[in-house]
Amino acid sequence: MKRDIILAGVGGQGILSTAAIIGLAAIEKGWYLKQAEVHGMSQRGGDVQSHLRISEDPIYSDLIPFGQADMILSVEPMESLRYLPYLNNETGWLVTNDKPFINIPNYPEQETVYNEIRKVKNHILINAEDIAKDLQSPKSANVVMLGSAVAQLGIEKQYFENAIKGLFGRKGEEVVNVNITALEAGIKFAEQYKV
Amino acid sequence: MQKLLLLGDEAIAQGAIDAGISGIYAYPGTPSTEITEYVHASKEASEKGVIASWAANEKTAMEAAIGMSYAGKRTMVCMKHVGLNVAADPFINAAITGANGGMIVVAADDPSMHSSQNEQDSRFYGKFALIPILEPSSQQEAYDMVHYGFELSEKFKVPVLLRITTRLAHSRSGVARSASKEQNEGSLPSDLRQFVLLPAIARKRYQGLLDTQPAFREESSKTKYNEYIDGNDKSLGIIACGLAYNYLMENYRNGCPYPVLKIGQYPLPTDMVEKMVDSVDRTLVLEDGYPMVEELLTGLLGRGLKISGRFDNTVPYAGELNPNVVARALGLEDTYGTDAPNLIVGRPPSMCPGCPHVDSYKDLLEALEPYSNGRVFSDIGCYTLGALPPFEAINSCVDMGASITMAKGAADAGLVPAVAVIGDSTFTHSGMTGLLDAVNANSPITVMILDNSTTGMTGGQPSAAFSKVEEICLGIGVEKEHIHVLKPLKKNHEENTAIIKKELEYQGVSVIIPTRECVVTLNRRMQAKFKNKKK
Ligand SMILES: Cc1ncc(C[n+]2csc(CCOP(=O)(O)OP(=O)(O)O)c2C)c(N)n1
Ligand code: SF4
Numbered sequence: 001m002k003r004d005i006i007l008a009g010v011g012g013q014g015i016l017s018t019a020a021i022i023g024l025a026a027i028e029k030g031w032y033l034k035q036a037e038v039h040g041m042s043q044r045g046g047d048v049q050s051h052l053r054i055s056e057d058p059i060y061s062d063l064i065p066f067g068q069a070d071m072i073l074s075v076e077p078m079e080s081l082r083y084l085p086y087l088n089n090e091t092g093w094l095v096t097n098d099k100p101f102i103n104i105p106n107y108p109e110q111e112t113v114y115n116e117i118r119k120v121k122n123h124i125l126i127n128a129e130d131i132a133k134d135l136q137s138p139k140s141a142n143v144v145m146l147g148s149a150v151a152q153l154g155i156e157k158q159y160f161e162n163a164i165k166g167l168f169g170r171k172g173e174e175v176v177n178v179n180i181t182a183l184e185a186g187i188k189f190a191e192q193y194k195v
Numbered sequence: 196m197q198k199l200l201l202l203g204d205e206a207i208a209q210g211a212i213d214a215g216i217s218g219i220y221a222y223p224g225t226p227s228t229e230i231t232e233y234v235h236a237s238k239e240a241s242e243k244g245v246i247a248s249w250a251a252n253e254k255t256a257m258e259a260a261i262g263m264s265y266a267g268k269r270t271m272v273c274m275k276h277v278g279l280n281v282a283a284d285p286f287i288n289a290a291i292t293g294a295n296g297g298m299i300v301v302a303a304d305d306p307s308m309h310s311s312q313n314e315q316d317s318r319f320y321g322k323f324a325l326i327p328i329l330e331p332s333s334q335q336e337a338y339d340m341v342h343y344g345f346e347l348s349e350k351f352k353v354p355v356l357l358r359i360t361t362r363l364a365h366s367r368s369g370v371a372r373s374a375s376k377e378q379n380e381g382s383l384p385s386d387l388r389q390f391v392l393l394p395a396i397a398r399k400r401y402q403g404l405l406d407t408q409p410a411f412r413e414e415s416s417k418t419k420y421n422e423y424i425d426g427n428d429k430s431l432g433i434i435a436c437g438l439a440y441n442y443l444m445e446n447y448r449n450g451c452p453y454p455v456l457k458i459g460q461y462p463l464p465t466d467m468v469e470k471m472v473d474s475v476d477r478t479l480v481l482e483d484g485y486p487m488v489e490e491l492l493t494g495l496l497g498r499g500l501k502i503s504g505r506f507d508n509t510v511p512y513a514g515e516l517n518p519n520v521v522a523r524a525l526g527l528e529d530t531y532g533t534d535a536p537n538l539i540v541g542r543p544p545s546m547c548p549g550c551p552h553v554d555s556y557k558d559l560l561e562a563l564e565p566y567s568n569g570r571v572f573s574d575i576g577c578y579t580l581g582a583l584p585p586f587e588a589i590n591s592c593v594d595m596g597a598s599i600t601m602a603k604g605a606a607d608a609g610l611v612p613a614v615a616v617i618g619d620s621t622f623t624h625s626g627m628t629g630l631l632d633a634v635n636a637n638s639p640i641t642v643m644i645l646d647n648s649t650t651g652m653t654g655g656q657p658s659a660a661f662s663k664v665e666e667i668c669l670g671i672g673v674e675k676e677h678i679h680v681l682k683p684l685k686k687n688h689e690e691n692t693a694i695i696k697k698e699l700e701y702q703g704v705s706v707i708i709p710t711r712e713c714v715v716t717l718n719r720r721m722q723a724k725f726k727n728k729k730k
Contacts, residue, residue: 010542023200023367033200036366038309039225039654044580046544051366061445062366062438065518067530082539087532103545108538116536 001154002055004064006083008074010101011043015075017167018142019052024163025155026054036062045103047079054155073149075142076101077113077125084120094123095149097141124148124193131185140182147186148193157187198369203359206334206370207273207301208233210341215376217268217296218246220256222624223653224275225310226364227303231273232656243378249650251659252595252624253278257285257300264289264298264354265390267382269345273301276317277594281625283320289354290324291400292390296379297345298354305361306483306515312575312594314513316484321356321461325404327411328356328461329420330437334368336459340420342373347414351407360483362438362515412462420459423467428452432475434468434488439481442521463488472500479524480504483516543583551647551711552578554683554691556586558709559614559643561688562695570610574598574626576618577651577713589616596625602640603633612699615642619660620650627667630704634672639702641695644668645683647713655716668706677701683709 005022009015019035026033036051051064066085071093074080080096087094096117100110117125126148132141143164150160161180168175201209208230211219221231234240234247250256253274260272274282279302286300302317321328329344331337337359344355388396415421433451435443436458443451456471472478472492480489480502489504503509509524510516522529546553555578563571573579573589574597581588591601598615606613617626622644633640646664650656660667668678677698681691691709698705 011544027200027369032369034366034368036362037202039229039365044544044547044577045542047542059368060441060448061518062362062368062441063517065445065522065530067532069532078539079542082535084535085532089532092532104540104542106540108540112538116538 002053002057003071003154004069005052005054005071005073006064006069006086007050007052008072008079008083009048009076010079010103011045011048013075013101014142015048015050018073018075018146019050020167021143021146021160021163022052022054022153024166025159028159028162029155031056032059034059034062047082049083071095071149071152073146075145077110077117078108081113081116087120089121092122093149093152094120095145095152096123096125097128097145098125099127099129124190126186126189128186131189132182135178135181135185137178137182140179143179143182144186144189147183148190150183150187151190157183198371200367201334201338201370202229202365202367203331203334203337203363204229204303204365205233206338207341207357207359208237209370209372210338211271211299212237212240212243212245213372213375214342214345215269215378216245216271217378218248218260218263219271219273220248220250220259221273222250222253222256222278223650223656224278224303225653226305226361227273227275227278227301228653228656229364230271230301232654249656249659253282254285257282257289260298260300261285261289261292264294264296265384266296268296268379269298270296271299271301271341274303275311276302276304276315277311277313278302279317279320281595286320286354287324288392290326290404291392291397293352293400293404294348294354295352295382295384295389297348299341299344299348299357300354301357301359303359303361303364304484307361309361312592314484316487317356317358318461318484318487321358322487324356325408326353326356327351327414328358330358330459330461331363332437332440332457332459334363334366334370336420337363338370338372340459343420351410353404353407358437360438360515408462412465415460415462416464416466418460421464421467422457423470424451424455424457426451426453426455429454429475430477432456432471432478434458434471434478434480436482436488438483439516439521442516442518443481445518446522446525446527458488463491468492477501477503479509481510481516481521481524486512544580545583546577546580547714549714550577551683551709551713552581552645554685554688554711555643555645555709556581556588558681558683558688558691558695559616560586560588561692562699563614566612566699570605570612571614571616572598572601572605574615574617574621575652576621576645578616578618578645581616595621596629599626599629599633599640599642602642603629603636603638606638606640607636611639611702613640614699615640617642617644618651619644619646619648619664620658622664623658623660623667627671630668630673630706631671633704637703641698641701641705641707643695643707643709646708646710649713649716651713651715655713655719664708664710668708673704673706677703677705678708679706680708680710683711
């Protein structure tokens with residue numbers, strides 16, 4: 001089994017910390033990992049993506065081939081669409097947060113962006129921001145979004161919980177619990193999600 | 196031992212710590228920056244007393260490394276590819292002096308120009324200098340090659356070039372460490388004239404380097420980093436350098452049917468290359484960067500051997516390799532998702548909200564209103580983003596330091612006033628000498644040194660210019676009354692604009708120093724302060 005994931009967003013939105021949770025979960029399950037990150041120029045408010053590859057078998061390329069990604073996981077709706085050339089048309093999932101990040105003057109009409117997302121065969125459009133706010137933890141929106149992708153990642157929930165403990169443990173038990181609740185809220189959202 | 200999840204850059208840094216370096220020198224530059232940052236932050240390195248030092252530029256970094264090697268200790272020097280242009284003089288000459296303590300030069304190339312002005316291939320520098328080159332295909336190899344590279348350097352008493360590309364530098368994977376080595380005891384070269392490159396000595400040293408070339412090639416034939424993997428189908432043979440091997444195997448996950456020569460060490464192992472071309476009908480060369488290996492095999496006239504690669508467009512000449520480019524080169528079926536919908540617009544990088552450069556550009560643009568366009572020579576840093584809307588304020592970005600000297604040349608040609616825009620770190624990197632040229636010629640230029648107390652573009656490393664810019668300008672000979680330190684804030688807009696306007700009219704060298712800290716480093720500092728207080 002393997003999962004090739006394109007993580008997408010805008011520089012500064014924290015896609016690397018989302019990647020870190022998935023990566024840690026995969027490692028703990030005993031999988032291999034390669035993760036190509038974006039550093040440098042485009043981190044300054046430009047579009048950023050990261051290629052995260054996790055697999056039971058050794059991985060060769062640091063880059064995911066076009067047309068072979070199993071998932072696009074995006075913290076920003078328009079950015080999720082930018083990487084469609086990478087997604088496997090048949091089996092691939094597009095999972096994205098619905099909150100636009102508008103730092104350009106010509107951002108397209110929000111509804112038209114959502115319509116394009118809904119055209120993708122397997123997709124989840126999640127209002128992670130609102131859900132996180134309802135949980136009184138607006139900072140954990142990315143974890144909510146990650147939760148909504150968990151069922152498609154081939155890794156059991158407990159590995160993600162352990163990864164969260166590993167990553168947030170230093171910040172105290174409360175932060176860990178908030179994020180686990182956020183993860184669960186995302187999982188639940190996906191279970192009830194209707195296309 | 197448990198594997199560490201490391202970026203390629205971090206694997207190199209950990210390798211250097213474990214191989215017993217005594218010092219690492221660098222000037223930041225994507226994608227090489229994280230090597231030195233890692234050593235800087237490593238508790239282990241600081242306990243061992245390893246010096247991790249940001250230099251004023253790549254040339255001074257290289258020279259410090261040569262000095263450490265002279266004194267018998269292991270040292271590493273890191274830079275991005277264009278940094279090696281700056282350091283080319285000491286680099287080429289270090290091959291002639293040779294090393295005493297082991298010395299590895301890391302050059303990080305950026306094919307596809309993700310964060311650079313060009314995609315030059317540093318392997319040519321290694322070949323030019325006539326020294327061994329290592330090119331890893333994975334994070335683990337990057338780690339292992341540092342240990343091996345130091346042994347190689349000390350065995351042959353030459354510096355070794357470690358060439359990586361963005362993909363490896365910034366990709367993370369599991370790395371197993373090997374046993375750590377103690378630092379070398381200091382020791383001087385056995386011949387105290389070894390590093391004195393007077394012609395008579397240099398000729399001898401150069402001859403020695405030439406005489407060692409066969410041994411380098413022999414080493415390349417023995418090394419585990421060059422491997423001949425036979426295949427049954429001899430209609431094609433593939434030479435895959437560095438990361439190209441991964442893209443090849445990504446397309447043949449169950450094994451490649453053709454013979455493959457995996458290259459990780461140069462000069463090329465002549466016997467292995469010969470074996471390949473003699474046993475196959477056609478040879479495909481896959482290498483990230485310029486077609487260096489391909490050119491060597493093709494020769495000028497291209498007669499005889501059937502070689503494919505970038506020259507015959509089997510692989511596009513420009514840009515980095517990826518699994519799909521390699522699939523097409525192999526004639527395999529390519530894969531593709533769906534086109535991104537048309538409504539998607541570009542999202543170029545931009546200066547942070549609150550960035551001091553934004554205010555500086557607003558001041559400058561208004562002061563320049565009476566003049567025609569096309570007279571602002573800029574440099575490399577966050578302020579280069581002033582080329583994009585809404586500012587579209589600058590007309591050049593060529594190489595670090597070029598703003599001041601280009602403004603001088605343009606002023607010599609009659610473009611008066613000419614303006615230079617340069618950051619504090621870039622100023623001490625290579626702007627100071629140009630300013631001296633301008634002062635000596637009394638050029639009618641206005642130099643804006645945007646002092647944000649840091650090296651912002653590469654993530655906020657300390658700036659060698661920190662709190663020294665004004666004094667340096669005075670020392671270089673700029674007249675005191677034509678140096679102005681401003682605070683670039685909205686509320687000072689009118690006052691600042693008036694000062695710049697006046698200096699644009701002055702027929703000599705003026706220096707404007709808008710001084711305000713980068714908001715990113717400011718935030719970071721404040722957060723750290725807050726944390727410390729809480730403790
Ligand atoms: C020779 C060379 N070395 C390094 C770099 C990478 N680089 C680009 S901009 C920059 C930092 C510039 O800092 P500064 O001039 O202070 O401007 P800031 O980004 O802080 O505004 C560096 C190190 C380069 N492009 N060329
Ligand atoms: S990092 Fe600092 S210098 Fe660079 S754009 Fe942001 S605020 Fe400005």
